[in-house]
Amino acid sequence: MLTALYRAIADLGNPALRRIITMSLSLAVAGFMVLWVGLAILLGHVTPSGWRYVDWTVDLLGGLTVLALTWLLFPAVGTLVMGCFLDRIAREVEAADYPLLPSARPVSVAVTLTAMLRLTAATIILNLLALPLYLLFPVANVVIFAALNGYLLGREYFEVVALRRLEPVSVRRVRHRLAIRWYIGGVVIAGLFAVPVVNLIAPVVATAFMVHLFEGWRRTVPHLTAF
Known part of the structure; x- marks a missing residue:
């Protein structure tokens, strides 16, 4: 597991992967620039109240809202854009x-995009449902x-990689047999997504990590060596 993670991190030196990272983050930045321009135009059309301090407060709150949305959503948007390139x-x-x-x-x-949208939606919904547990149990919330x-994450990235080599029926069968292994791999991937800045490149590292795990399993796990 650690060897696969080390190799995945080393793969970031691959110029092709660096180009994908640069392109994905650039597209995310471009998307937010459109958001910034749109909100600026919207705020520009807000009817002045005639009260200088009120208008100044509205402009300030609008600017802070844009910054807050950028900070909160940029990793998610960058991840979603990068998700389009997982097969590549x-x-x-x-x-x-x-x-x-x-x-x-x-x-x-x-x-691939459908899988990423499904993963994003499931992650948001289930984590919102788990929010009370996160707040009530400060230590256990990490677990x-x-x-x-x-x-x-483990299931989704396993399927993205496995579908490139196996038929869907075989993927489901192998997924059940290797459940503990890809689950542990998913915990490692979850750790990558939880670290600020690192989460911007987490999809690339996670995909490379799962490729190395999967190829290792294909060579060592008895019921996978036939594939």
Whole structure:
């Protein structure tokens, strides 16, 4: 597990992966620039009250709202944009580290994006439901966070990688047999997403990490060696 994580971090030196990171974050920044311009235009059309301090307060609150939304949503938006490139990320990692592998099954951007949207929605909803537990149990909340998000992230990233090599029926069968392994991998991935700044590149590291885990399992786990 640690070896796979180390190799995934080392893969960040791959120029192709750095280009994906740069492009994804640039698209996220461009999206927020559109948001900033839109809100600036909206605030510009707010009818002045005639009270200088009231108008100044409205402008200030509007600016602070934009900054707060940027700080809160940028990691999520960056992650979602980067999610469109997960198949490409996996392909680049395989080409660099496993050059003898046969060509993988193509996974469309639509399928990958749907998976990321499903993951994002499930993560938001379930974590909101778990919010009272996070607040009521200050120490146990770390365990709850890791357990919940480890399952969600581990399953999703496992399927993204496995679907490139296995038929959907085989993926479901293998997923059940390797549940503990990908679950532990998911806990590691959840840790990456929980660290500020690191979470901006977490999808790339998580995908590379799962590729290394999956290829390791294919070589060592008896019921996977046939694939």
